[in-house]
Amino acid sequence: MALMASTRREADTQSFPLFVYLLTPLLALGLQSFVPxxxxxxxxxxxxxxxxxxxxxxxxxxxAATIGGAILGLAQDALTHQPLGVFGIAKACxxxxxxxxxxxxxxxxxxxxxxxxxxxxxxNDAIDWVLVRHLLARPMPWEWLHELIRGVVNTFVALIxxxxxxxxxxxx
Amino acid sequence: xxxxxxxxxxxxxLIIVLVAQLLALAVQARRPAGPGIDQSSxxxxxxxxxxxxxxxxxxxxxxGHWIHSLWSxxxxxxxxxxxxxxxRQEVLRxxxxxxxxAQDAAQGQRLEHLLDFKEHYIYKTLPAQIIGTxxxxxxxxxxxDKGSDDGLQQEMPVITADGIVGKVKDVFPHTSQVLLITxxxxxxxxxxxxxxxxxxxxxxxxxxxxxxxxSPDSRIKPGDPVFTSGGDQIFPRGLPVGTVxxxxxxxxxxxxxxxxxxxxxxxxxxxxxxxxxxIGDAQSPQEAKDxxxxxxxxxxxxxxxxxxxxxxxxxLYDPNAPxxxxxxxxxxxxxxxxxxxxxxxxxxxxxxSPNAEPSAADMTPGKRWASVKYGTEDTKPSSHPPAARPxxxxxxxxxxxxxxxxxxxxxxxxxxxxxxxxxxxxxxxGPSLPHKPASxxxxxxxxxxxxxxxxxxxxxxxxxxxxxxxx
Numbered sequence: 001m002a003l004m005a006s007t008r009r010e011a012d013t014q015s016f017p018l019f020v021y022l023l024t025p026l027l028a029l030g031l032q033s034f035v036p037x038x039x040x041x042x043x044x045x046x047x048x049x050x051x052x053x054x055x056x057x058x059x060x061x062x063x064a065a066t067i068g069g070a071i072l073g074l075a076q077d078a079l080t081h082q083p084l085g086v087f088g089i090a091k092a093c094x095x096x097x098x099x100x101x102x103x104x105x106x107x108x109x110x111x112x113x114x115x116x117x118x119x120x121x122x123x124n125d126a127i128d129w130v131l132v133r134h135l136l137a138r139p140m141p142w143e144w145l146h147e148l149i150r151g152v153v154n155t156f157v158a159l160i161x162x163x164x165x166x167x168x169x170x171x172x
Numbered sequence: 173x174x175x176x177x178x179x180x181x182x183x184x185x186l187i188i189v190l191v192a193q194l195l196a197l198a199v200q201a202r203r204p205a206g207p208g209i210d211q212s213s214x215x216x217x218x219x220x221x222x223x224x225x226x227x228x229x230x231x232x233x234x235x236g237h238w239i240h241s242l243w244s245x246x247x248x249x250x251x252x253x254x255x256x257x258x259x260r261q262e263v264l265r266x267x268x269x270x271x272x273x274a275q276d277a278a279q280g281q282r283l284e285h286l287l288d289f290k291e292h293y294i295y296k297t298l299p300a301q302i303i304g305t306x307x308x309x310x311x312x313x314x315x316x317d318k319g320s321d322d323g324l325q326q327e328m329p330v331i332t333a334d335g336i337v338g339k340v341k342d343v344f345p346h347t348s349q350v351l352l353i354t355x356x357x358x359x360x361x362x363x364x365x366x367x368x369x370x371x372x373x374x375x376x377x378x379x380x381x382x383x384x385x386x387s388p389d390s391r392i393k394p395g396d397p398v399f400t401s402g403g404d405q406i407f408p409r410g411l412p413v414g415t416v417x418x419x420x421x422x423x424x425x426x427x428x429x430x431x432x433x434x435x436x437x438x439x440x441x442x443x444x445x446x447x448x449x450x451i452g453d454a455q456s457p458q459e460a461k462d463x464x465x466x467x468x469x470x471x472x473x474x475x476x477x478x479x480x481x482x483x484x485x486x487x488l489y490d491p492n493a494p495x496x497x498x499x500x501x502x503x504x505x506x507x508x509x510x511x512x513x514x515x516x517x518x519x520x521x522x523x524x525s526p527n528a529e530p531s532a533a534d535m536t537p538g539k540r541w542a543s544v545k546y547g548t549e550d551t552k553p554s555s556h557p558p559a560a561r562p563x564x565x566x567x568x569x570x571x572x573x574x575x576x577x578x579x580x581x582x583x584x585x586x587x588x589x590x591x592x593x594x595x596x597x598x599x600x601x602g603p604s605l606p607h608k609p610a611s612x613x614x615x616x617x618x619x620x621x622x623x624x625x626x627x628x629x630x631x632x633x634x635x636x637x638x639x640x641x642x643x
Contacts, residue, residue, distance in 0.1 A: 032307035062182035078221035080311030083200035085193040
């Protein structure tokens with residue numbers, strides 16, 4: 001099956017230069033905070049989520065992906081006014097799931113990236129909604145059309161974003 | 173045990189991370205919302221992230237403004253001189269207009285002071301630059317480039333010239349977080365201008381505004397302005413909030429409605445804002461000085477205008493005219509003060525004349541003492557002599573009828589007047605008409621209040637002194 005990872009890919013160890021690990025999350029946070037000033041609809045994107053999905057599915061290390069997702073989510077929480085932990089929990093779950101699936105799925109295939117990015121955006125929003133609505137008891141609607149548009153936009157942006165990050169890989 | 177940990181270490185790490193964050197969330201959610209309740213660790217984390225993220229944003233925004241100011245300050249200066257002249261004229265016109273408005277405002281303030289109403293005036297504002305956002309749809313927050321080092325504190329209102337924006341939520345040394353009015357957790361006390369309906373403005377998902385739980389009122393129409401009411405103790409009263417967009421029924425509170433409001437400030441394209449750093453219940457010295465200057469300029473302008481008019485228009489009093497040949501005389505030839513004119517002399521008595529009505533002992537129940545003509549009792553002596561009255565008795569009518577008494581016994585019918593003349597005199601109450609000479613038959617019937625009517629004084633001439641009264 002095309003979506004499944006081959007034995008060669010599973011054995012292939014992928015890594016990135018150190019500055020990529022440091023700058024990419026910061027750049028994602030900065031762009032997520034700054035660009036809506038110029039283009040207000042940019043906030044429909046979730047660049048930190050795309051960063052978590054990419055590194056988790058590429059590095060395939062569930063523990064690192066969980067901790068990295070939690071840290072990036074907490075940083076995203078810190079930029080909002082809501083309690084810390086909402087995005088942290090959601091992105092920790094996404095990181096763990098993406099890393100676990102990355103072992104079995106060919107993460108460099110555009111089709112597989114389209115599918116799991118779309119699903120992960122939905123999963124991330126669902127976890128957010130449950131936490132905000134039921135744990136924090138704050139008003140937060142769930143609109144299927146909005147979530148669909150959000151998923152589609154993030155998925156197509158992820159294709160470009162992941163392709164750019166692929167160029168920074170160091171293959172051993 | 174070791175094999176269990178090593179086998180499920182990934183899941184264990186996930187569980188530990190999730191449980192730790194859930195506990196942290198529970199602790200934060202248990203604490204009441206309000207300024208300054210964040211734990212020190214939470215504040216430290218927020219501070220760290222903001223300190224890392226915002227400096228590049230400040231750099232980008234600063235560079236952009238430097239380029240923009242370079243362009244607008246040195247390159248794009250065409251027609252500036254002409255615009256400057258036009259703006260100066262506009263400033264002069266607005267100053268005069270402001271002076272007239274300032275007087276109205278001062279009067280309003282005096283009235284409010286009389287009513288012991290505490291008005292809040294904006295003392296001081298601090299301009300700030302928007303450098304970032306919260307980055308998500310769920311959190312409508314902005315970051316500005318001013319913080320506690322610039323004197324900012326939590327709960328300070330943030331506005332633009334168009335309307336209110338939000339309030340300061342978290343303050344860092346060089347940055348502050350502003351909670352927009354479109355956030356669902358925000359609340360602003362507002363009032364509708366047309367109906368004076370008060371309510372609470374809250375944010376809706378996806379950046380909309382609504383006034384929640386308002387009593388339905390058919391007078392509320394789209395386009396009605398909405399202002400701050402000052403009831404939230406954060407925003408001063410009277411700041412523009414927006415306009416009514418449409419009215420929606422509130423399904424959770426059936427008779428009540430929600431009013432969607434279109435914000436006055438362009439919240440999606442903000443660049444600069446003003447943070448109100450000082451609010452008082454009196455005018456600031458600068459405001460008082462500005463108003464005084466404007467009033468002085470307005471008075472000077474009005475004085476100049478009146479001087480120009482007085483030079484151009486002919487004067488009402490001619491200084492070169494001869495002396496008045498007929499000055500108003502207040503004394504007669506002997507030096508005695510002139511008496512005011514007396515009331516007019518009645519021509520004949522009517523039912524309202526004093527002593528014209530017979531005493532109750534002389535009247536018979538069910539019988540009229542005067543004939544009825546045109547719906548009123550006619551007491552004219554010439555047309556209805558007492559003997560001709562159909563219902564009058566011979567004894568009482570002959571003894572007490574006022575009509576013959578007015579003719580024969582003037583002392584019993586002192587006032588005889590024309591039917592329409594007294595009413596006219598009451599209405600005008602001005603100079604009395606010239607009295608008829610004493611040769612007429614009614615002129616010999618002086619009333620008790622005007623005994624000298626028989627010999628009208630010289631002052632009762634066609635040029636009497638006016639008396640005060642209705643004009």
